[in-house]
Structure formats: structure tokens, C-alpha cells
Amino acid sequence: MDLSISLIDASILVVYMLAMVALGVWVGRDQKDLSGYLLGGRDLPWWAILGSIVATETSTATFLSVPGIAFAAGGDMRFLQLALGFLLGRVIVAIVLVPLYCRGKIFTAYEILQQRFGGASKQCASLLFLITRNLGDGLRLFLAGIALEKVLGIDLHFCIALIGIATILYTFFGGMKAVIWSDCLQLVVYMAGGLLALKILVGFLPGGWAELWEFGNSSGRFQLLDFRWQSTETFSLWTETYTFWSGLIGGAVLTLGTHGTDQMFVQRYLCARSSRDAQRAVIASGVVVFAQFALFLLLGVALAAYYTAVEPQTFEHNDEVFATFIVDHLPIGLVGITLAAVFAAAMSTLSSSLNSSAAAAVSDFYAPWAYPELADDDSQTDHSHKLLSAGRVFTIIFGVLQIAIGMGASYLSRSVVGDALAIAGFTAGILLGVFGLGMFSRSAHQRGALVGMVTGIAVLTAVKFGTSIAWPWFAIIGSLATFASGYLASQFIPSQSPAASSVEKDSRHDEESR
Template sequence: MNAFTPLDFGVLLVYLTGVTAWGAWLGRGQTGGQDYFLGNRELPWIAVMLSIVATETSTLTFLSIPGVSYLGTLGFLQLTFGYLAGRVVVSMFLLPAYYRGELSTAYALLEERFGQGARRFASAVFMVTRLLADSVRLFASAIPLALVTGWDYPVSIAVIGAVTLVYTYFGGIKAVVWVDAVQMGLYLLGAVVAIAALQVLTPDGWTGILSSAGEAGKLDVLDWSLDFSLAYTVWAGVLGGAVFTMASHGTDQLLVQRLLTCRDVEASKKALVGSGVVVMGQFLLFLVVGLGLWVYYEGRAFDTTDEIFARFIVEELRPGISGLIVAGVFAAAMSSLSSSINSLASASAYDFWAPWAGAEDDEARTLRAGKVFTLVWATLLVGGAILFIQLSEGNTAVEVALAIASVVYGGLLGTFILAIRSQRADQRSAIVGMIAGISVVAAIWWFARASVAWPWFVPIGTAVTMAVGWALGRGSTAGPGSTLPESDRTHTSPSP
């Protein structure tokens, strides 16, 4: 049994120092908010594609997905079918709408259609959701890091937060996207190294692993059950996963911001749909790791599923290799956090501060404000993560926060669909519909989550929002914000 050695700490230190310096260097030459938050729409689609995948891959994904196949089957892959389908729908309907207006945030589209009130309400929902959910995600990331490094939770949180803040503050969206792309490669390398190690550490290598897994039924992918309480079925995966992705990649500033950094709508479509294919491969890779761990540990029980891969990394791998894979764990945590900080700062600057300060046409002031908001949101996220250390006895608070995205996404998606497909809905009905959709799903989560699996939350919330918004609408073709301020449009024409 190995421990985390000085060599491992050295590998980790070199990685953290290098990524921080490189990310800060990428921010040189910034002159305005469009540079800082959209990279002047000059980022290549391949880098954006990798950044999208890195953003939606947290430390929990890195460590938890192997635990899913360790305890069960490959059925989790059914969700990726819906994830890809949802991306295709977003690329067909929402991305063209964003690029026609050359918008600075996702919620500027709602101002064009309904008015400033709808934009600010949706943006505020996004901010509260991200603050709560990503604070807990940061806290949850500290758990395996504390396990593998021996650091206390506050130290793990502070290290992740400090390193991420430096390159996000100085580098802006360019640093976030390019560092994400590199970090994604690092944690995928970690999975490949683990697979290679399991070939050596198990008696019959991968031939024996796959044979044993097949005999135990762990290679099964498709489940045609109509039980709505099951999360991993074909129906929940394709329908629930598709609608969830339409919301997350079509209405959440966290991911929409990356799509707006591409040169044109066609490049953005490539980045979005391509990310769906990459996600399939990524999840398959980590699920395969879980099968190998199941054979290696002979199905032994662990306290939590997150512990399985983490213990293997620290206890079974050679010095230096453990440090490399733990750097991958850090990479997953930093990718999620940097994206959250930058998108929150972007929404704060464009959806609230610029109109209030009369700085719609002042890019230099927007840049300065954006950096201030970057500091503020980083502090709030780290503080929230540390606060959850005290609230984590019993899992109620953590479970509530991690469920928030599924609870609110339906309301957001329904409002966006009303904006682009309904002439009947107006600002009042859209906001009331969003509140109704979020409230209904929150009630289901609170009272009936044992009967309704989480992939169905977003479809239900979307349907309720659209129904209420349409029923209460009095007809509107454009809101008072249909002529957007200059700060909500980019100052460069998309490249051909």
C-alpha cells in the first residue's frame, strides 16, 4: 500500500504552478469586456468543444462514474444518447437566435423578446443556482482531494479556489477555455493510466475483467423499463437526458458563454455537437475503469462510491503516477470552478451592472467591473464551499444544492422556448410560468423524488412553464428591450 509521496506532491505542485502561469499569460492584451468574457469571438471550435466537456465534468464525475459501474452496469451510457440529441436541437434552434443578435449573455435573448425584467429575473435565477450548486460542488471536490493528499477540507478548497482565481482573473475566458482544454486531456490521461495499471494488477488483465463483468451482467447498456423511478433507462436517458441538455447547453450562461466565443454559428454548432460525441467516449472510459476496479477489489463494499477510485489512486499506484492522476482530479475541479466564476461575472456585468451604471458602450469600464465581479464571485463560491463543511452532517443540505440545477432548468428552458416559438406569451406570463415550473419541480423533488427520477425533472418543469406562460399570455411580438444596448452585442463581425 502506497501513500501520497513527496514525488507526488512535486508533480502536483509543478502542474498547479504551470497552469496558473500559463492561464494568466493568456490574458495579455485585453482591452474590454468583449475580450474578457467572449474572447472577441475568435476562439477555435475544437478548443471550445473541449472546454464544454471540461466544464460539465467535475471532480465528482472523475471519481463517481467509476463507482456507478462498480455497483451496477454500463446503463449510465443511456443518458449520453439524450445528451447528444439535446445538443443537436440546441444547435438547430437556439444557437442561430443567439448569433443573429450577437448577444453577450444567454439572457439578453429574453430582453429582445420580452423586456429587461425577464432578462434580469432569469439571470438572477442563474446566479442563485450557480452559487449554491457550485459551492457544494467545490466542497464535494475537496472530499476526495482531502482523502488523497491528507489536507483538511478548508485547505483543499482554498488551494483549488486560489489557483483557479489567479488564471481566471488575469486570463478571462481565453484562459478558461484553453486551460480547460489542456486539463481535460490530463484527466482523460489519468483514466487511461488507471486502465493500464489494472491490466497489470489483475490476474488475467482486461480479458479477465470483461469476461467476469459479462458473466455478472455488468456490460448491459439498455434498460427498456417504463418505471419512472429509475434514472438509467432508455426513456429517461433519451427523453430526459435530451431535455436536460437543451436546458443546460441552451439556457445556462455557464455553457452558453463558451458557445458565444466561436467565430460564427457554424463553428459553434461544431463545438456543441462534437462535445456530445466526446462526452460519450469520456463516460465510457470512466465506466470501464469502474469495471476494472470491481474485479480488482472483488466487489468489496466501500463507504461511498467516490472512495473507490480515490483509494485505488493513492494506495495502489506508483509514486509519481498518483501525483499525475491527482493533478487530473484538481483539473476537473478547476475547470468547473473557473467556468462558474467567469460566467457569473459575465452575467453580473452585462445583465445588471452595465445598464445600471450607464456603461453599455464603455468596454474599458466593463472590463474593470468584470474583474471586480470575478473576485467577488470567487470569494462567495469558496466561502459557500467552506460553509457547507459545517452543514454536511447528514446529506440533506448537499443533496438539496446539487438538485438545484435539475429543479430550475425546466423553468429556464420553458421560458426560452416561449421566447422563440410563441407570439402569445408576454413578459408577465413568461416570468409567472418560470416561477410555476420551478415550483412544481421543487415540490416533486421534496415530496415525490422516490417515485420520479431526476432525469424527468426538466421535462416536467419545461412543460409546466410553457403551459402557464401560454395560458396567461396576452400576445406580444417584442418586449421593450427589443433594441438591445450596444454592450449586449459584440463589436466584431463573425469571421467567415
């Protein structure tokens, strides 16, 4: 094995992964039922849920790629405009959707769709989540494996399996409690790693902080806001990624989809002790994410200053700059700690993905099929042990699936992987459109909702591969296409059956009575 880093740093990295597994085993030593395994017994503090939300949405790609945005020629801080939209979206999620989820003893976000439309809508939405979530996170596992391969100098497939198996183990034993508490630890690790790297970078600059500020201002890298909205010969609102309008509006709608309807985030709200605690965690996470992105972008400016003034160098890929600096310039020991931060970001996302996928598979598919009588049994006491075992089995299944996807991605080009990740991100707008259909249209029914989801997928695929529209607008387009087509289909297509109509009338009656 030809290590790119010292044996001490490699050991720190391996010990960190083993410590995560040990934490999962210790936290999960008293798991007794499905609620404890998938929802932490619905008794976790709001600040832990806050940490988990932030860590979950931060992957290795975020940790390494966001600095590359500010490092690139012509790069700047305008990415933070998206973070403003993310914060606005979370406020809306907290006010509108969180109380809805915390009202009953549900396990997944898609049970709300069953109450409104019926079982088929719930299962279609859940299946869409499972497919896109595991596809996307399998590809993120591949990207994390590339980073580990460069660091340890060992086979890529082995690196993918190593990260995947470590994540499976602590998620399998610890369940949601292990995921959330390890997320909090990993948030501290990767934020500390980023701050440490920034301090060392500034120390390498001859003029220190003053030189960094001067370089950032003179190169235009500290530009934050871009209020342009009218198209010109050199600018188009719809194709430019980082403007105030695409950031605020697109970022807000994207967050409504991800944090409002994605099981991976909704599951965290269900772990809170109260609806108010869940709301506090959601809103505060937006503030922390803004600060996190500001740190990563400032790192990118510092990297640009360093590789311009101290060690002039060009890079083929901007997202490789930070990783290169870590391996080449940090002292022995600090390299291992900072790399542990990189993989903390990866493992936090992957563990959350496994646990939320297991929750969706058990609650939305396995339990209704194996134990149909549970529909009238909120406690699930009689089958708690069997459902707990099923949850752990599905954790392994989805973990193996993501490892297989990660290994399969090694035979694809990076551009193909990027396109696949974009497809995996379609879920947010489509599910937001379906939830909106259920909340704002009394005439919508299950067949209309299903037509809306299919149409949303088709429209977004056409937009992605047939236009140059910037990705922040995808969630808006997907949600509007899903809502509009679902509404129109509900007007012209008859409801599925008298029984289905009865279910819809009952659900509307329940909504009105509440």
C-alpha cells in the same frame, strides 16, 4: 502535515495548480476590452470550444462518481443511455438555438429574453442562473476540497480555499481565453489520467483484459440498454433512473436546458468565429462525452473486478473507490499525475462558472445600471476599460462567494449537500420553458414569463422532495410546468403596460422580418 501520498506526488499536484495560474497570467497579458475578457474576442477555434464544453461539464464528482455507478452491486453501463440523450439534445441545440445566439453581438443568453419580453425577464432569468450556478459550484468546490483533504492530510477549509484561490487567479488574469485553453489542457490531463489508471488496473488482474471481459459479462455489468417502459410490481418508468426512455428523452431535454439556455455553455458558442463553428463544437462534444463516460464506466467495472478477485474489499461509499485505488496502488509520480487529473476536472468547471457569472453580472445587471446609454452602443468602446475592470472584480466576488459556500457546506451532511445540488440543477428545465414560451407563443408576455418561472421552481421543489420520480425527468417536468403556467398566465393577466406591449410587438415584428 500528514500526507496520504508521497512528497513527489504532492509536489506534482501543487506545481500543476501553479502552472494553471501561470497559464492564465500569460494568456491574459493583452486583455483590452470586455469582449476579449468574456468572449475571447469572438475568435477562438471550434476544437478549443469543443474541449472547453466537455471539460466544463466534467467535475470532480463526475470523475470519481461515474466509476462508482458501474462498481456498485448491480451496477452496469446503462448510464450511457443518458449520454445518447445528451447527444440528441446537442444536435437540437446546434440547429435551433446556436444560430439565434450567434446572430447578434450579445454577451449572455438572457439578452434574448430581453429582446422578446423585456428587461425584467432577462434579469430574473440571469439572477436564477447566478444563484443556482454559484450554489451548485460552491458545493462542488466543497466535494473537491474533501478529495484534496484526504490526499494532503490538511485542513478541509484550507483545501477549499487553495483550489478556489488558484481558480480565481487564472480566471481573473486570463479571462475566457485562459478558461478555454486551460480547459483543453485539463481535458487531456484527466482523460490521460483515466486511461492510465485503466491500464494499470487491468495489469493487476491475473487474466488481464480477458478476465475483465469475462467478469463484466458474468456480473451483468456490460448491460447497456434497458427498453422497459411498462410499469410492473418491481419496476416503474418514472422512478427508474437508467432506462432507454428516461435516458434518451430526459437526457435530451436536460441538455436542451443546460447547453441551450445556461450562460456557462452559451458563452462558449459566442466565442466561436462563426455559427457553423459553434454548431460543430456543440455536436462533436456529445460524441466526446459519450466516449468519456464509457471510459469512466469501464474503469468502474475494472475496479469491481479488482476488488472482487485480487483484493476483496467493501466500501461505504462507491464514489470513494477510484480515489482509494489511486492513492493506494498507483506508483509514485503517477499518483500525482492522476490526482492532477481529478483536480483538472474540478478547476475547469469552477473557472467556467466564475467567468460566466461575471459575464451575466456585468452584461445583465451592472452595465445597464451604470451605463444605460450602452443599450444603443454595440461597441461599448467608450467604457470598455471600466467594464473590463468590472468583469475582473465580479470574478473575484463570485470566487470568494463559492469558497464561502464550500466552507459552509462542511458543516452540513452529505445528504443535504446532495439535495442542494439537485436544487441547483432546477435551472435547466425552468429556463428551457421560458425560452420555449418566447419562441413558440406569440401571445406570451413578460408577466406571464415571470409567473412561469416561479411556478416551475415551485413544481420542481415539490417533485424533488415530495415524490420518488427519477431525476432525468426533472428537466421535462420543469420546462412543461414553466411553459404551461406562463402561457396560461399570459392569457388571463394583462400585459404590464402599453410600453411593454409595444416592446413585445416590436420584438415579434423583428422575428417575423428575420
